[in-house]
Amino acid sequence: MSFLPGLVETTAVTDLYVDTNEVHREKIPQGTIWKIKVPADSKMTINIVSGIAEIFGTELANNVEYSFSNWNFSIYAVEEVHLEWKGSDPHPIVEDEDLISNRTAKYIYNLHFSLDKMRSTSFEGPNILVIGNKGSGKTALCRTLSSYSIKFKAYSPMFVNLNPQEAVFSPPGCLSATPISDILDVELPIWGQSMTSGATALHTKQPILKLFGLEMIAENPQRYLQTMDSLASVINSRLEKDSLVQRSGCIIDTPPLGQLSDDLHELVHIIQKFRINFVVMLADVDNEEDTATLEKVTPLAKSLVGDFFVKIPRLCGVIPSDDVYMRSLQRSSIREYFYGNPGTALSPFSLSLDFEDLVIWEPKNVLSNGETAVENNEILNLSQVSISPSSVQHALICITHQDKHAKQEDVANAAILGFALITEVNEKRRKMRVLLPVPGNFPNNACILTSYRYLE
Template sequence: MSLPGLSSGAESEGQTHLIDLAAGSEWRVEVPATSQLNVTLLDGTAEVFGTELAVGAQYSFVGQNTAIYTWYGCKLQYSSTLHSSISTSSATFSEYTSDETPMTVYANLHFALETLRNESKPPSVLVLGPPYSGKTSICKILASYANKTGRFPMVVNLDPAMGVYSCPGGLSAAPVSDILDVEDSTGGWGSSQVNGPALLHPKSPLVYYYGLETPQKNSKYFKHVASRLALGVQARLSADKKVRESGIIIDTPGTGMSDSAVSSVIADFKVTVVVVVGNERLYSDLAKRYKEKTNLTVLKVPKSGGCVDLDPPAVRATQSRSMRDYFYGTIKQTLDPYSVTVDYSAVTVYRVLEESELDSSALPAGEQADSQHSAQHLVKLETSAILQNCVMAMLNASPADSVDLLVQSEVLGYVHVITADDDRRKLVIRMPVPGRLPQRPFVIGDYRYHE
C-alpha cells in the first residue's frame, strides 16, 4: 500500500506505468544501485536538470536520484527492472510528484546570467551551499540552459569526492559544448561518453589531483590545487573566444569550504556572481563580507525539495561506479582495459599528505620525507603491498622531477593497481589503453577500487 503521490516500485517490478505530469510539476525518483528505471517521454516536453528528453526515446537510470520537470505538461511511461549486473532478490525505488519546485527561480537566474553575456560581461558563477542542497543540480541546469542558447560554459568541479570528467580525487574543468548525459549515474556530466581509451578527450578536460575526500583534510593543498586549476582555466578562456564569452560555472564540495578557501576561489577564478543555495546565514555572511566589492554580486536561491541526503555507503557506491566506468565503460559504451605486470622499481609513487601528517614525526614507516615536505604536501612512498587496490593519478611530469614541480603538474590519466606482491616485488596494473606503463610519476590519495 502506498501513500498518494508516493509509491515504491517493489510491488510492480517489470510492469509498465503511465504518468501525466501537469505543467510546472516535477516527478522525483530515487533509484538504488539494485534497480534500473526505464523512462520514455510519450508526449509533451520534459527535462532532467535542464537537459530536454526526446519523445519516444527510452532513458535508463541506475543507482541515482533524478527529477523530470515539465514546463507545459507531459506524459511519461516507466517501468523498473532488476539491474542485471547486481545479484539481489528485489528491485525497489521510490517516486512521487511535486508541484512545488524552484525551477522558475533557476530559470530566472539563467536569464540574468544570459543578460550579462549579452552585455559582454561573461559571468564567473560560484555555487555555494550546505551538503545535499542541490548545488550540482543547479550547475547542471545553468550549464544546460546556457548550452541551449549556443554557449559553451566552462564547468569547474571543486568537489574531490565527485568525479567529473575524472576519477574521484581530481579537481577538473571542461567546457560544456553539447547536451549532458542524463543517464550517467556518476554525475550526469557525460563522463560515460568520454572515459577510457580516448586519445583526444572530446571535452579537453583539465584535471589536477587533490586526492583527499574533503578540503578540510588539507586546506592549504586544496587551495593550491584549486589555484593551479584556475590558472589553466584562465589560459583556456584566453585562447577560446566562444568559451570566454560563455563564462564559468563552479561547483563546490558537498562538505563546504573554509572562509579562506572561498576567498581564494573567488580571487583565483575572478568570480563575479556567488549563488548561495538554501542557507540564509551563509548568504548574509557573504553579502556583508563582500558588500564593498562592486564587481561581485551575492544571490540566494531556494533549495529544491527533491534534494536527498546520501549516507556514506551510497557515496562510496557512486565513487566506485565512477572508477569502474573509467576503466570498463558503461552499458552504452563498454571498454576493455589492459593490464601490465611491472617491477616495483618501475614505478615512482607519492602520497598526498593530510594536514595532521605535515609534521615528519607523524609519517608512517616506509615513507621518506625531506626538510621541505611540509610545504610540498606530497611524500614519496616505498613501493609495497600498500598500493594494492589504489587508483593512482598519473602526472604530466618525469619521475626524476622534484616535488615542487610535481605539485604544479596536471593529471594525464589514471591507473588501477590490481595486485601488489611483496614476495615477487611485482605490480599488476590496469590501464584504460593498451601499451607499456608510461614512465611518469604517480600520486595516490584516499581512493581505492575493490572489484
C-alpha cells in the first residue's frame, strides 16, 4: 500500500470527510447530562430536534445549529431531548460516563430559589460567593445561576470573576465584573462577547476589567488584593446607580481555594469588600482534600455570614481538566478578543511601531527566580520593561486609560482601555508589529505586560 501514495491519500481524505458530515443521533433521557469534549483541533455541531436542553442553564432553541470547538461542556436534558450532531471527532463524548443522571441539579435549583427569594424581599440583593477546590464546578455553577437569574424574571445580576486564569468576557489575566442583562452565548466558553462596533446576533455585554497581569495569585498576592479592591470599588459605584443590578445582586466566581494563602485571608478580604451575604462551597464529604478544606473554611465563613454558609456536593457534570486544556481556553479567549467568533468576525488592525513609541510596565513576580528578592514596600511597584524579542514577542499587553508618561503608581491600577498583541519584534530596526482590536493609531497610553503569550 505504501507504494501507492495516491491511494493512501484519497483514503485519508475520504475518512475525514465522511466523519465530518455524518449525522449522528442521540437521545438524552430527562434529568440526564451528556458530557462532551470537543478538542481544539475539531468542531462539533448540535441541533436539538425536540425537548428542552440546557448548556450551563441557558436553554437551546430547537432546530438551530450550534457549533462548538475547543470546549468541555455538557448538555442537560430538562425534558427528554432528541438531538442530531456532526463532528470532525467521531468520539466527542466522555467515554463510559457520558450520560449520567444529574444528581446535583436539585441543589442548583434550590440555590436559585433562595437567591430569588432574597431579591424579592430586599433592594440590596444577594451577593453570593462560590468557593471550592480546583475543578469542583465553581464556574459552571456561577454560569448556571446567572442564566437562571434572567430566565424567569427581568433581573440583571452582576457576574464577577476573581480567577485571573479564567477568561470570561475578556482575555485572561483580568478580574472582571459584567452585568448579565440578556442570555449568555451557549457556544462560547467565555460566556459571550464584549461590546463591538455594531449590533451582533446576540446581545453583547459590557464588562469592567482590572488587570492582575500574572497567572498565579502567589506570584504577587498583594497585587491580587489591590486589583480586587479597585474592582470592588467600581462595582459599588455601579450598584449605587443601578437599582436593577443592585437588587439582582452579584454572583462571584473565585480561584481554586488551593491558590489562596494558608490562613485564607484573601477569602475574608473578598467577603468584606464585595459585601458577601451568601457563601456556597462545593465539596464532597468522601473527598479528602475537600474535607480538609471544609474544616478550615467553615468556622471562618460562619463567623462572617452565619447560616448563609452552605455546602453542596461538587457538580456531578464536571470533566477533569489539565493545564493543557486551561491554556487552550486562554488562547481561544485571546483569539476571540482580536478575531471574534464564528457568529461575529472581527477585523483587528495591524500596525508598525518604533521601540520608542511604547512604554510598557510589568508587575513584580515574587516567584520568578533569577530576580532579586523584592522588598515588601516595593512589591506593588511596576518595573519598566526593556523591549526585546525575548521580553515581549507574542505578548498580550494591556493598554491602560493612563497617559504614556503617567507615574507608575497611577498606571498600576488604571482602568483598562483594551489589549494589544505584539506579533513581531525586530531588534535591528528597533521596530515591532502590533495587533490592535480597534483601527487607528496606537493610543498614546501606558501599557502593562501580561504573562500571557499568543502565537498565531
